[in-house]
Amino acid sequence: IVANELGVKIFDSSSGKIKDLFPGMRNVEFVGRVTQVFDVRSFSRADGSQGKVASFNVGDDTGFMRVVCWGSQTDIISQLSEGVPVKVVGGFVRENQRGFKEVHLNDSSRVVVNPDDSVPEVKKNVRKSLKDLNENDVNVEILGTIVQVFDPYFFEVCPxxxxxxxxxxxxxxxxxxxxVVPSYSYVLNVYVDDGSDTMRVVLFRNQVEKLLNKSKEEILKFRDAPEAFDPLKTDLLGEQFRFIGRVKKNTFFDRLEFTANQVFPVDESQLK
Ligand SMILES: [Zn+2]
Structure with missing residues (x-):
């Protein structure tokens, strides 16, 4: 009963702002602007049927949220690009395995492009120097140069x-x-230097694709031919990227690490 009352209370206090959406909430509704769009992926289920999944990131004046679409809901992806105002109606919030919040759409959810509602500008991220990062910082932005690239690590996930x-x-x-017939996901670790310090940045799946500018199919080839990845390592060295994400303490190595949930290449014009 206590948990139920708590759940109701949390839900009632929801402002429709992204910062007030918590794992476990259902039938959420919020507006924001698209900040990043990821490709539609197809997969096969163990029973042989085909599925589709896609996702995009939305920001408002309080934070960011990943929106995950399944099946025919993925059709909306073709209408989305950075800056497009959207209203998300329905779906439930859960926390993914990396500690980031996601809204998963269901059959009755809707994504309204260019809604009538007033849509806030996306919150400017707090940009920090690596030396100023603290354990558990979230939605923080760093900008730095890649100074070391490790081999990608592949692992089996449910399609x-x-x-x-x-x-x-x-x-x-x-x-x-x-x-199930496993699908594969991947994680890539790089070291980033911003002049103040050096830090390990951990990238998963979509972020690996953005960093390498490669598709899932292209990246999966490195699983069978790891040596083909070597030239990419060299290409990435010295390249600058903006990362948005969170800071976590790696207790095993007793050091801070950055887990990225958004990655953007930096073009020279942004540095002036
Ligand atoms: Zn599963």
């Missing part, structure tokens, strides 16, 4: 929900969807 899979023998199973 339906992206959860990491358990392996037994040569079979893979999802906690929610049972035995």
């Amino acid at each position: 339906d929900c992206n959860a990491r899979l358990n392996k037994s023998g040569d079979k893979f199973s999802c906690p929610a969807h049972g035995e």
Whole structure:
């Protein structure tokens, strides 16, 4: 009963602002502007049926949210680009495995492009120097030069929900969807230097694609031919990027690390 009352209270106090959307909320509604759009991906389920998933990031004057679309909801992606005002109606909020909030749309959800509502400008991120980052900083922006690139690491995920899979023998199973044909996700670590300090930046999947400017299919080839990745490492050295994300303490190595949820190449004009 306590949890229920708490849930109701949290929901009632929702302002429709992104900062007030919390994991577990259902039928949320908010407006914002598209900040980043990711490709539609197709996948096969264990029963042989085909699925589609796509996502985009939305910002308002309080924060950012990733919006995940499934099936025919992915059709909206072709109408979206950076800066487009949208209203998201319906869907539930959950926290992904990297600690970022996401809204997952369902069959009754709608994404309204150019809604009648007044749509705030996207909050300017707090830009920090690496030396000024603190443990648990969120929605913070850093800008730096890539000084070291590691090999990508591949792992099996559920094609339906992206959860990491358990392996037994040569079979893979999802906690929610049972035995599945695994899909692959990837993580890439780089070191970034901004003149004040150097920090490890951890990038997952969509962010790896943005950083490398490669598709999922192109990146998956490095799983079978890791040596083909070497030239990319060299190409990335000295390149500048803006990263938005959060700071986490790696307790094993006792150091701060940056997990990116948005990545943008920096062109020279932005530096002036
Ligand atoms: Zn699953």
